[in-house]
Amino acid sequence: MTDELSKVFAALADPTRRDMVARLAVSDATVGQLAEPYEVSLQAVSKHLKVLEDAGLVTRTREAQTRPVHLEAEVFDLMTKWIERYRRQAEERYQRLDVLLAEMNDGPAVRRREDDKPRRKGKAS
Template sequence: MSADPLSRVFAATADPTRRDLVARPTVADPTLTELAEPYDVSLQAVSQHLRVLEDAGLVTRGRDAQKRPVHLEAEVLSLMTAWIERYRRQAEECYSRLDDVLASMPDDVAPLPPARAVSPNPRRTKGKQA
């Protein structure tokens, strides 16, 4: 996969089952069987989900005798968090500026009437295809 790491992580977590696999573990480094337990799907299906998460760098699979523990790579989640936080701060700044503008407006200004819907001029659209 040639996409940048952040795009791979967001693509991998676009699926609700994969998001749940990342969010749900209650024990450190669960096995495939432990992760698959609450789902009504085959071990192979859960393994395929884990492969996508692994390709994105969100999990790694180890070897412990006969077990293959799945380890969550938390630092990859911090990459997502940093990206989201940057845009959250930008949105917060915009809303703060809007609050300042609204606070500076006089209270006695009458609101604008609602905009009227305008039907298209049939002569203007004649012969044009949408």
């Protein structure tokens, strides 16, 4: 998993590739269509696509004379699971920090149950 995840993050480290992925999230495109907004050769775009393909982020199919590039969204599930695990850990740390800060400001939090209420002196019930 780590090797696969490393390839994905490395592929997305380049802003041009991230932009291509964002555009492919909207719809499939050919190499020529992907190259349009950039001032680079088709060969350079093909190299970017090769990196994305090696990371499992895109696939190319053949439709008549064209080879559309398709985004493989399932790869993002792998990334999301990895990120979510660390987000949960960070959230737990923040919650512990909130409790510690509250105790520092207000003193230790005392939780009382109903049967722990102070009883009145005097009459027995």
